[in-house]
Amino acid sequence: MQEIIEKRKFMREIWREAERSARLDKCFLCGQANIAFCNSHLTPRFILQNISENGEIFNFHNFSFHDDVSFDTKCGLNNSGTFRFICCKCDSTYFSDYENENNIKKLNWGSKLCSQIIIKNFLSRMHKRCIDGLIPDILLRRGFDIQNIEFSHELLRLDIKGYNGEIRYQKGIIENNLKNKHYIFFQKRLNYKVPFAVQSDIVIHRNINGDVINDVYCMDENYKMRTMHLCIFPLKQETVIALFMDKFSRKRYDKFIRSFQMLNDNEKLHYISYLAFKYSEDIFFSPLISKEIIDNENLHKLSRETYDDKNFGGAYVDELHSPNNLVDFRQIPNLLLPQYHI
């Protein structure tokens, strides 16, 4: 037990140091310096509140690190999926269209609302990426043997450049009040509250039939991954689900969208549950979720898959980049069905 406590303490300490080093000197959105950075939520706090119990919710570690007790599995509402890159004024005003239950419920979201979601996704992604990118340096300073640090710096630089470009483009849509810049290919309101919330950018690797959509192993710097955005928003009594992308990305996803549209209504929900566990870590669960779900082995396996790699790519070296024996969407519980509502 003492060893676990020490390990948790060490991991938190390294993470906090990386988080401090990743801080900016001005707000990423308005550029104002000398500000107190806001503790911004990726998934809006009022949505997380809908699935919380006594101010707490379960995080993704319940699945991805199911057997490893050194990871925290629940968190307080104030610290669930937060990032510190913008000032409090921007946090409370910039996202106000989508951080509003009535606007979310209306469906057929306009481009302004979609752009707000995308900007938030990339700000959070950039924050996480900066922290992850700084951890090797901190470990190196503490005497750990870290290899290929220049390579990881270069990857970090390219990623940040990509996120910056995406955010600039979406800001332009908002500031110039541009219309029809996004394509929502699935949006649905369910008349019950599902037990989990997701807001995430995802890069889909393979189509439902296994064909490659984004070649995530491509090393060509000019090849651009195309992102789509997944929202599962449990509201007070109902749930809104959306899958969308900016119009530049639509061509890449044409085949995917066609195969998705051929699924029946329940299969679509089933596939969306799968996408959440396969491609996102920004999933939060109600503590009311059943033990049977928390203990589901296929959900554990799926949450550890990274594209074609099982178990975070850390094991099964002989099977690396092999699409065989990955979890199929039909093998997990369809958590968006009414039977799992809370």
Ligand SMILES: [Zn+2]
């Ligand atoms: Zn600001």
